[in-house]
Amino acid sequence: MTYRFVDHTGDIAVELVAESERTLFAEAVRALCAILVDCEESSLETHTEHWVSLDAEDGESLLVDFLNELVFLFDSRRFLPMELHVHELCVDGVARLHATVFGDTFDADRHRFLTEVKAATFHDLKIDRLSSGLKTTVVFDL
Amino acid sequence: MAHNWNEHLRLERLTATSWRIPRTGPMKVDGLVYADDALMTELRGDKCLQQVANVACLPGIVSPSIGMPDIHWGYGFPIGGVAAFDLDDGVISPGGVGYDINCGVRLLSTRIRRSEVQDRVPPFVRQLFENVPTGLGRGRRDLRLSKSDARRMATGGAAWAIERGFGQAGDLDHIEEGGALPGADFDLVTERAFERGRRQLGTLGSGNHFVELGYVDEIYEPTIASRIGLAPDGITVIVHTGSRGFGHQICDDNLRTMQKVAQKYDIYLPDRQLCCAPISSPEGRHYLGAMACAANFAFANRQLITHWVRETVEQAWGMSAREHGVRVVYDVCHNIAKIETHKVGGVPRRVCIHRKGATRAFPPYHPEVPAAYRNVGQPVLVPGDMGRYSFVLVGHPGSPEHAFASSCHGAGRRLSRKKALHATRGRRIAAELEAQGIHVAAASRRTIDEEFPDAYKDVRDVVDVVDAAGLARKVARLRPLGVIKG
Numbered sequence: 001m002t003y004r005f006v007d008h009t010g011d012i013a014v015e016l017v018a019e020s021e022r023t024l025f026a027e028a029v030r031a032l033c034a035i036l037v038d039c040e041e042s043s044l045e046t047h048t049e050h051w052v053s054l055d056a057e058d059g060e061s062l063l064v065d066f067l068n069e070l071v072f073l074f075d076s077r078r079f080l081p082m083e084l085h086v087h088e089l090c091v092d093g094v095a096r097l098h099a100t101v102f103g104d105t106f107d108a109d110r111h112r113f114l115t116e117v118k119a120a121t122f123h124d125l126k127i128d129r130l131s132s133g134l135k136t137t138v139v140f141d142l
Numbered sequence: 143m144a145h146n147w148n149e150h151l152r153l154e155r156l157t158a159t160s161w162r163i164p165r166t167g168p169m170k171v172d173g174l175v176y177a178d179d180a181l182m183t184e185l186r187g188d189k190c191l192q193q194v195a196n197v198a199c200l201p202g203i204v205s206p207s208i209g210m211p212d213i214h215w216g217y218g219f220p221i222g223g224v225a226a227f228d229l230d231d232g233v234i235s236p237g238g239v240g241y242d243i244n245c246g247v248r249l250l251s252t253r254i255r256r257s258e259v260q261d262r263v264p265p266f267v268r269q270l271f272e273n274v275p276t277g278l279g280r281g282r283r284d285l286r287l288s289k290s291d292a293r294r295m296a297t298g299g300a301a302w303a304i305e306r307g308f309g310q311a312g313d314l315d316h317i318e319e320g321g322a323l324p325g326a327d328f329d330l331v332t333e334r335a336f337e338r339g340r341r342q343l344g345t346l347g348s349g350n351h352f353v354e355l356g357y358v359d360e361i362y363e364p365t366i367a368s369r370i371g372l373a374p375d376g377i378t379v380i381v382h383t384g385s386r387g388f389g390h391q392i393c394d395d396n397l398r399t400m401q402k403v404a405q406k407y408d409i410y411l412p413d414r415q416l417c418c419a420p421i422s423s424p425e426g427r428h429y430l431g432a433m434a435c436a437a438n439f440a441f442a443n444r445q446l447i448t449h450w451v452r453e454t455v456e457q458a459w460g461m462s463a464r465e466h467g468v469r470v471v472y473d474v475c476h477n478i479a480k481i482e483t484h485k486v487g488g489v490p491r492r493v494c495i496h497r498k499g500a501t502r503a504f505p506p507y508h509p510e511v512p513a514a515y516r517n518v519g520q521p522v523l524v525p526g527d528m529g530r531y532s533f534v535l536v537g538h539p540g541s542p543e544h545a546f547a548s549s550c551h552g553a554g555r556r557l558s559r560k561k562a563l564h565a566t567r568g569r570r571i572a573a574e575l576e577a578q579g580i581h582v583a584a585a586s587r588r589t590i591d592e593e594f595p596d597a598y599k600d601v602r603d604v605v606d607v608v609d610a611a612g613l614a615r616k617v618a619r620l621r622p623l624g625v626i627k628g
Contacts, residue, residue: 007558009188009215038588060414061401068394075387076338106278113278114588116348116628118241118390122401122414123217139217141241141390142349142559 001133003031011121012140019133021059021091026084028063028138029101032070032120033082035140038112046082046102053098059091060125060136066097067120067138074117078106091127115142148192148412153182159611162206163191168410169198171205176545176611181211181603184556193220196412200225201420202232204486204493208545210500211607212554212599216240218415221499224548226484227421229492233409234426235418236400236433238496240477241393243433244440245351245384246318247474247523247551249534250451251370253467254377256357259459260623266355266458267581267624273450273457274353275345277585277628285446287340295343296328299438300445300473308449315512316521317473318502321441323480326434331388332395335432339388339439344446348589348628351383352528353447355624359531363617366518366536371471372618379468380525380532380620381447384477389436396429421494430479437478444473471534472512472521474501476551484546495546503537503549503614511537522549522614526601528582528593528625529575533605535614549614553601562597563588575625584627593627 001018014031018024033039052069056062073079081103088098104111118141127136147167154162156174161182163173173194177185185191190213197219198207204226213222218237227233259266275281287295295302300321301314314321346353358376361367372378385392400417403409403425411417419425448470455466479496486493504511504520511520519536526532541547557565571594572582584590609616 005560007560009190009555009558010221011217012559057402065398072334072338072391072394075342075390076334108278113586115586115592116278119394121217121237122397122417124413124415141217 001027003027006137008139011142013137014140015135015137017133017135021089021134022086024134024136025063025066025086025089025097028067029070029081029084032067032117033080035117036074036080036114038114042111044080044082044104047104048079049100049102050079051100054096056095059095059127060122062091062095062097063127063136063138064120064122064125070101071117071119074106080104080106080111117142148195151191151195159607163195165198168412169195171198171203171207173198173209174206175209175213176211176607176613178607181607184599185213189215190220194223196416197223197225199410199412200227200233200235200416200418201409202228204228208548210548210550211604212499212550212552214554216498218413219496219498222550222554223498224500224545225496226493226546229421229481229494232421232494233418234421234429234479234494235416235496236393236396236429237415237417238498239393239433239479240498241390242384242477243389243393243436244475245477246440246444247476247525248381248444248448249471249521249523250379250448250468251372251471252377252455253465254461256375256377259377262459263355263624264581266454267583267626269458270353270451270454271583271626273454274447274626276626277348280341281344285344287343289336292336292340293328295442296331296435296438297326298322299441303442303445308446313445313448313470315514316470317441318475321445321473323434323437325431326438327431328435330428330432331392331435335388335391335395338391339386342386342388343439343443345386346383346447346626346628347386348585350593352625352627353451354380354528354622356380356532356620356622358618359621360619363615367618369518370515370521370617371469372534378620379451380523381444381451382525383443383447385436385440386443388439392432392436396432399425433479437475441473472523474523476501484542497548499551501549501551503541503547505537505539505541505547508537524550524552524601524605526553527595527598528622529578529580529595530601532620533601533616534618534620535605535608535616538612538615540612541614544611544613550604550608553598553604555597556599557597559592562592562594565596566591566594580622581624582627586628589627
């Protein structure tokens with residue numbers, strides 16, 4: 001499973017490739033953290049955790065809602081998301097996620113801030129099923 | 143319907159500065175893009191033309207779906223997009239305004255001449271960087287927002303800030319909508335939006351937001367420049383920021399609702415980010431009431447920063463208010479939806495205009511142009527990149543006939559952030575700018591690299607098209623001396 005930043009003129013786009021829904025969502029967490037802070041030049045520790053429980057009409061909406069929940073937590077509580085422990089994840093029919101997100105509390109002395117994120121968007125969003133797993137590209141508004 | 147209908151759009155030249163995208167597939171109206179040959183060459187490789195066509199598919203759109211010369215690929219609507227919708231049959235789309243509701247620009251003029259302060263720019267930039275929280279910085283300690291404050295701020299906008307001592311009553315005369323969009327209803331704002339925004343009032347943010355100290359280096363229309371308070375070599379300040387997390391969350395909350403109602407209202411969406419609801423529907427009215435609260439947060443935010451710019455001039459340069467004479471030239475919204483009256487086919491019609499990365503440009507004698515500017519037109523502020531220049535224009539007498547009296551909003555990116563980082567690897571952009579006499583202070587070095595001048599089109603090319611197309615008239619050019627960024 002991987003994430004990589006791909007070109008987008010106005011904002012930032014991240015391509016996520018994973019074997020399963022669980023790893024796709026986990027990869028999305030790592031990508032968001034890498035947009036917010038320089039992971040290589042920050043001392044990151046999983047000090048804190050947040051419980052996330054979401055329902056959505058499909059997998060794409062669930063992914064966007066989940067990422068925007070994390071954007072909210074960073075903006076309002078300085079929670080830097082790092083790892084995802086999924087308790088329940090279903091993307092067929094009514095999509096559902098119950099999970100614990102582990103992360104750090106942003107601290108300018110330990111973390112090199114990169115940029116604020118306004119939101120994850122629905123722009124051209126589709127979770128594609130490949131023979132080897134799943135692939136999608138999420139555009140974030142910065 | 144073929145899902146790839148928008149991949150091979152035709153482009154027909156209309157004039158030297160405008161192009162038509164003829165209606166095809168599910169498009170309800172044509173697209174219209176303002177660009178000259180050089181700008182169009184760059185646009186052909188960008189997905190923004192598809193986005194103009196996608197917007198043309200939305201219900202009740204009044205012809206045409208428009209792209210400004212600074213248009214570039216956004217999410218949902220293009221950045222630099224203008225679209226008007228019929229009040230009865232049309233829709234309102236939170237994605238057509240964007241997350242940063244009422245992101246906008248305010249221009250301040252002064253009585254100070256460049257020669258008086260040219261050698262004292264670094265202390266000004268340092269003091270400004272201290273006075274205006276940037277990046278992830280929370281709001282100032284002297285500004286705490288309680289729930290009841292937020293309620294008053296959401297309807298009062300810039301006037302709320304002035305009542306709290308941040309500015310002068312006269313500032314309100316030169317702000318779009320007088321600094322408060324009507325129709326704001328704080329009861330439509332979620333607890334999450336309040337929580338996200340409460341510590342961010344009076345902060346600049348990161349990305350392309352900035353406060354820039356500069357001077358008037360060229361004047362094209364001396365009479366108009368003088369009327370709006372711009373003199374040769376006069377010191378100016380540009381403030382570019384918006385509604386911060388408060389607006390982002392209001393957009394997100396309403397997008398979530400509207401994702402669920404496309405089916406209910408039988409709306410075809412070529413891109414889910416374009417989700418929308420009829421203007422008169424409960425969901426549409428809900429969004430408009432909440433959006434106005436965010437717009438007013440942004441007006442208050444730019445008002446607070448204006449006050450701190452005045453403080454900075456006094457602290458760094460030891461000038462009194464009488465000596466510096468900092469006044470608001472004008473304040474424009476870049477990301478907004480508004481109900482306006484425009485002639486369509488020669489008949490006045492009330493429409494809901496979405497301007498996403500575009501500026502209103504009312505002509506001379508329009509009733510909403512401030513009294514002092516009535517016979518010259520509404521000022522249009524077009525910031526460029528931090529190394530070159532910015533422009534001040536005014537609405538052209540013929541502007542209502544074009545683009546629903548709208549103009550461009552900036553230079554428009556030409557390089558993605560990723561390409562900008564690649565292009566600046568191994569360079570020290572802040573030092574390069576300093577060598578040109580431009581002093582930069584930023585919360586993050588990465589922001590300076592991502593925002594380096596060549597990441598943007600030359601804003602002169604953009605405003606030349608705006609001027610030639612009859613959207614707005616060039617009045618003056620400003621050059622930067624110092625910039626603070628997030």
